[in-house]
Amino acid sequence: MPAQMPPVVIEGLERQFTLHKAWEAPDREAFLREVGPTIRGIALGGHTKVDAAFLDRFPKLEIVSSFGVGYDYIDAVEAGRRGIIVTNTPDVLTDEVADLTVGLLIATIRQLPQVDRYLREGRWLEKPYPLTATLRGRKVGILGLGRIGKAVAKRLEAFGLPISYHGRSRQEDVAYDYYPTLVGLAEAVDVLISVAPGSAETDRMVNAEVLRALGPNGVFVNVGRGSVVDEPALIEALRSKTILTAGLDVFADEPRVPKELIEMEHVVLLPHVGSASVETRRAMGQLVVDNLVSWFAGKGPLTPVAETPYRR
Template sequence: MPAPMPASVIAALAARFDLHRLWEQPDADAFLRTVGPHIRGLAANTLAGRIDGSLFDRLPALEIVANFGVGYDNVDAADAAARGIVVTNTPGVLDEEVADLAVGLLLATVRQIPQADRHLREGRWPAGPFPLSPTLRGRRIGIVGLGAIGKAVARRLEGFDVPIAYHGRSRQPDVRYDYHENVVALAAACDVLIAVVPGGAATRHMIDADVLAALGPDGILINVARGSVVDETALIAALQAGTILGAGLDVFEHEPDVPAALLPLPNVVLLPHIGSASQRTREAMGQLVVDNLAAWFNDGRAITPVPESANIPARSTG
């Protein structure tokens, strides 16, 4: 385990395996030289930094990387697959939690709930009421990435009686929402854009200045995907210039560092990447990390391998 994970994960793995906590080693390089050749499984999260060839080279016996999170852009899954290393993630168990947060962040951003809270706490209410906010009424919602989390967001928003459209790699024939071939077209057709796509090179800065311009001066951006999906420089410029109305952000490009220019803006709601951060959901994610490792070494098959690992054969348990 290169970096700390929840205590329940550490305890469960330590009960089943010889668990080496790399962050506790006084000399990580020396440890990897001596113990690295014997390591067969890796429990990873974003705190571990990039998991790629530079680490794989030092772990020649590695068979599986169990990643804590549905997103796994912190792991070079393609390189892992080329080496016969299975990568797993934690899909399903966090979909509903992230969707709840996305809708909450949208409402907080549109109705300016944190700003109203500050108005009261700072004693400004006796001097005058909080200004009237924008509304969700009459807004058209665009979802960028209609996977499991995107669909969960859409189901919730159906209850708000707002029209929903989406963009993804392809049209989904069983989905009744309007489909747009690209993100610019989706943004032009909507006044709220919710990003729920995976991170990685394919989606880096897919929401850029052109998309924000198409979203327009009444537009609101919500990002619960990855910070890399949004061109933060373009977003800051759009917020400062009034190109869009506001933004709600749970993720940032260089977490935990947040651009200083965002902090004083009155038209943003900023959260410290808490999309799946409830105790119940994080415990379920951690259990899936444990279950993937146990299944691989006991039964020869991982439970939730990522697509890049689809062609890696089962491990022989004979």
């Protein structure tokens, strides 16, 4: 285990395996040189870059069990080329992230954090808070209609909002309007929600052109990956009122958030807490453990990623 993980992972793995805790080693490099050649499985979160150089340290490695649904910090293609299984933790966090997404959207449009501060600062005694924008009458576009995207769409349908989406291709079993280009989707809606994973294909795809298409009444919400957005373009769009506002739970260089965003009073910023409830993080951690236990019991991985070489 390269870095510390939740107790459910540490305790679960210690019951089943010999767990090497790299973060406790006084000399990490010496530790990895010593134990690296013996390691068959790795459990990790999103703060350890797994590339070819990392994998070279573990010649007997069979499986990498990742905490979280996103795994853009892992070169899964390279792992697959070496015959190494990569797993993630989908499904167990879907509803939690979808709930947070809807909450972030409402908080952003109705300025709930700003209103809360207004009251706490005693300013309501002076005059009422200014009127805000509304969710009513809006059209929602979703970038990345996977498990989480569909859960978000289902919730927003209950608000009476029309849903459209953009992805690699049309999904035949989905009734929502499909747009083959992201610019086309942005032009058709006034709320754009990104649930897209980070990858070379999605890198900075929400760019200045997309934000211009979203327009001055547009609201952008990102709960997928910060790399999907051209952050300087987003900052300029917010500064110049090219779009109305944004609600962001993810950033390009976490945990570092651009000073320009922090200083903008009209945006809502969260520290990547989409799945961060006690219950959901416990379930995610248990799935990290269960993937390793299943693999070494000869039953295969439970949730292999698309690039992994395992086929049932």
